[in-house]
Amino acid sequence: MTAEIPMAKQADRRSQAAATVVALTIAGSDCSAGAGLQADLKTFGALGVFGVTAVTCVVAEVPGKVSRIDAVDAQNVRDQIELLLAHFPIGAIKTGLLFSPEIVETVASVLERSAQEIPLIVDPVMIATSGDALLQPAAIECYRSRLFPRATLVTPNMAEAAALTGWPVGNLAEMRAAGEELTRIFGTRFLLKGGHLDGAQATDLLFAGTAVAEFSAPFVAGVSTHGTGCTYSAAIAARLALGDSLEEAIARAKEFVSRAIREYFSWTNSSGEIHALNHGCSRGR
Ligand code: PXL
Secondary structure (H helix, E strand, C coil): CCCCCCHHHHHHHHHHHCCCCCEEEEEECCCCCHHHHHHHHCCCCCEEEEEEEEEEEEEEEEECCCEEEECCHHHHHHHHHHHHHHCCCCEEECCCCCCCCCHHHHHHHHHHCCCCCEEEEECCCCCCCCCCCCCCCCHHHHHHHHHHCCCCCCCCEEEHHHHHCCCCCCCHHHHHHHHHHHHHHHHHHEEEEECCCCCCEEEEEEEECCCCEEEEECCCCCCCCCHHHHHHHHHHHHHHHHHCCCHHEEEEEHHHHHHHHHHHHEEEECCEEEEEEECCCCCCC
């Protein structure tokens, strides 16, 4: 005989299920799971948000080495997003690696038609931490014309901001100039991530209209940070889905990603050490 669930508990479960916040990541798969949609899902889960995914490409890689990338058919990407939007109460969307111009176009066209009101964080992933190219260069133009205008927030790192402006972006003053230029051109908010600045602090600048806000955390040296950009933008999306203002969401996401770096995992293999961000997994025994 199955045990009966007391009515109060059943109601409790129902209201819990009804209240569960959902976030969508549209991103590539990183088989080593420190970056990509795997990092996004772990981040969503750690922040109490149910994550759903639309896979854009499959990357065979480990930290420091990208071996191969295969795109998912753009029509399949479209179907994944449309199905998810039709069936789940999506509270926020983030995009990660979109790989090709066709996929950027497809994502932009679905979001224009079906998800106008949902906050959208665009992480314009171009290059892996290893230096390997991830995005086809022709896709950059599609980002500029189709996806940035629709974004709530775009989160380039310094190399991506340099690629988008054509200007050098190597210090805080250059970050300020590039951020002002990007908000002026695209009329949306940009968070320029200064994780690669030399110094004791990792400082990011939010450009929203004429206002600039600064977010800083102590720089953690000596950790391979594969996946920090993915984790950061996923955490911002999760916190927005939970109802934070943009500045609150960024401040909490910055804390989340700093902790994930500080509490990193490490293994030794025949070619040296391998690191991974800790998205909130406690060590099993
Ligand atoms: O960290 C950037 C990134 C994003 N998305 C995928 C990746 C990587 C880095 O390697 O594999 C799928």
